[in-house]
Amino acid sequence: MANPILPLWEYIPDGEPRVFGDRVYIYGSHDKAGSDKYCDYKLKVWSAPINDLNHWTCHGDIFHTRDDRDHKSDTDWTDRELYAPDVVEKDGKYYLYAFIVNALGCVAVSDRPEGPFTLVSKYKYNIPQDKGEDCFGEGCFNDPGVLVDDDGKVYIYCGFLRSFVAQINPENMYEIIDGTYQEDIIPMEEPFLFFEACSLRKIGDTYYLIYSPSTGNRLVYATSKSPTGPFQYQGIIVDNGIDYPAGNNHGSICCIEGQWYIFYQRMTNGTLMSRRACVEKIKILPDGRIPQVEMTSLGFEESLTPYRITPAEIACVLKHGCFVTEKDVFSRTITGIINESIIGYRYFDFGNDFSSKTIEFSMKIKGTGCKSRIRVLIDNYENGEEIGTCEIGMADGIYSSAVKAITGRHAIYFIVEEMDTSGAADMFKGRHLFEFESFVFMK
Template sequence: MKKYYQFWLNIGAWLLLMTGTAQGQNPFITGQFTADPSARVFGDRVYVYPSHDILATQGKGRVGWFCMEDYHVFSSANLTDWTDHGMIVTQNKVPWVRPDSYSMWAPDCIYRNGKYYFYFPTAAKDTTAYGRGFAIGVAIADKPTGPFVPESTPINKVHGIDPNVFIDKDGQAYLYWSQGNIYGAKLKENMTELDGEVKVLGELPGKGLKEGPYLFERKGIYYLTYPHVENKTERLEYAISDNPLGPFKVTGVIMDESATGCWTNHQSVIEFKDQWYLFYHHNDYSPAFDKARSIRVDSLSFNADGTIRKVKPTLRGVGLTDAGAAIQVDRYSSISDKDLSVAFLDTLQKFNGWKVILEAPGAWVQYNGVDFGTKQYKHIKLKVRSSTGGTVQVRLDQADGPVVATVKLAAGNNWQEVKTRVSPVRQGVHGLVISLQDGKAVELDWVRFE
């Protein structure tokens, strides 16, 4: 099975590079595996710097383990349409990196004084000079998409993984990283050297793995977020302080452990256009192998006292979907309690995505946040397949909302695109509810308005 993963990973990555775009919903990057998303707002766009999972083969990484050799950067102005700006750093073009390490783990990026500083961890080839284990390097660019030029040596006195950088309101920059504990230290103005002692942030849980620090500030509260293994898998937790280097008080859980057993998670938190968001990862495209992950985003909010409300992961994600685009209803907002399932379109080509299967009359799927704008659409098109045929009804907003289309499906074993007229739809943003009226085992890939 692994050879199929690798083959379709290569095909999917090629297709993504050819189109340069990826669609929203969760996971919001398609065509390649991504993990450990570090999200940043630069100007009027969100830029995400994830690690890039690939599947190890003999002689290329450790088979059955995490394997990463480069980084891409993605950006979006609306959190729906994402552009892949291509590879920005690769292990074999960094002077100090061990060329067979395949350990380009969770990165981060920050802007200062006209430059973009990209921080990344990996194994150094000169263990005498830089020590055993992981070091953390910096690559610098004039634009958030690069080209990034790596420094010739890693940051002195920093050994570990998962770098995170924070610049306080007074202009002081801080670097955080993990290696058993979570560490923090001030950075010099040049952003490539420590400015003072390294501090162990020792107020965090003493038992269980903790890693992946990401610090942000809101209304005078400093939030240190991190994955922590309380039981068997990582959950996202946070601690708060009135100082970037603590002391911190463990405060709560941002996201519970994966319900399907994905062992890792890794987060970043940003505010964009007056809304807060949590970026994280899951193994959506690789449910049988949790070392090949995919990045997600969901909304995040706060209580009146500043504590974070727990985020429940969704498939719908965030952002609006244009009514004229292919609306992937398998990334649903809500579904009926029974007689509905979601499956891969092709189990050997998982980057092709998923389908919804309406298995009996009464089954329904809801997809919120469809933007009809000011255009008057006349038709709806559905990509469907049903060996028995049936009737599908499309309603606006909710299950008892106005009917905009009733679609008759012919019986057949092949996928078909069925087009029918729609009733006038009010301008603006609506939800869609698609339900099966008669028939069974109707498979639905996408719908779009024309």
């Protein structure tokens, strides 16, 4: 499954990946296409077999703060949006930790990791009045990340602008144990720059706290030998603002069949909302460090094939104005394409066939009444080899050209150029040249 890893009409940001049994689950917020705000009033969960990450199953809605056509609300004290949940297993039960905007958060339980989840309780805690609002946001427990440690102790990590940790009573899983909360476990100052999105993972004897810094579009991590710190800043894991419309980021790391991944999100629709789940392979080095990875179109794939139709929207490079937008559940395009826009995909395997000098390249386009061309480059959009060009007309259609036959594994970049036949380029500067639906290479 390429990035985004879920069906392309599904918007699941803030993803917490968890392996339970022989399946991997993604618990996250639920965005809507074209929305002008973050998140929804329900949570959904998707899962896939750990040995077949190309087949994801939707288990439907698992928790609600408002009635809908099929469910009653699970909360009688609020009808606000649900943000950034987490789920952990304890003694054969699965506990959902919900962050509700401007309201007391809560804990729900299920006998199955896919839910649905039944309300257990609001969070219960006793924190001094001068600490409570700063510490847990009036009970929201912003972006909760939960750890059930090897010794049976349970910790909740949370925070917006400031970070916090506390122990949860493992007997009921919703009560904060008096005197266990700590403030500013991740500083707001350099190099930490804590902002939000706490997620804790324990690997061996090391605790990894993954979070979003005040730069927003990155996921970074800090490590400690104790679940409550002190933590040492380590670096960036992934940055979804490099060569792509930047926005907030939230996710975590997960080991699936011996391979580590970072789950994160990308923006669509030219906004910070309508976010979709993506994943990249990562390495954990012998010394515990995680080298930064680039954004790709791969998802769980080793390589993409250029000889199958590729939807334009899986681009991992979008520069100079262009972005993915959804028109309806069946149709998403790259729009906002102007002169010098760059659209890129990493990585395709062209194989090792030397039988011809050229191959056919075709693009499916929605026209906007303009004429343009694209230059097709491999490996690097600044100084990569140009293997061909393709002229784009004014109308909807398929536009094709012959390009150089190549072999091996390459990134592909399309560099857009306006074709000015009027001699009055300044009059048309910045106009949208076309919308991009899909493309394919053909031997």
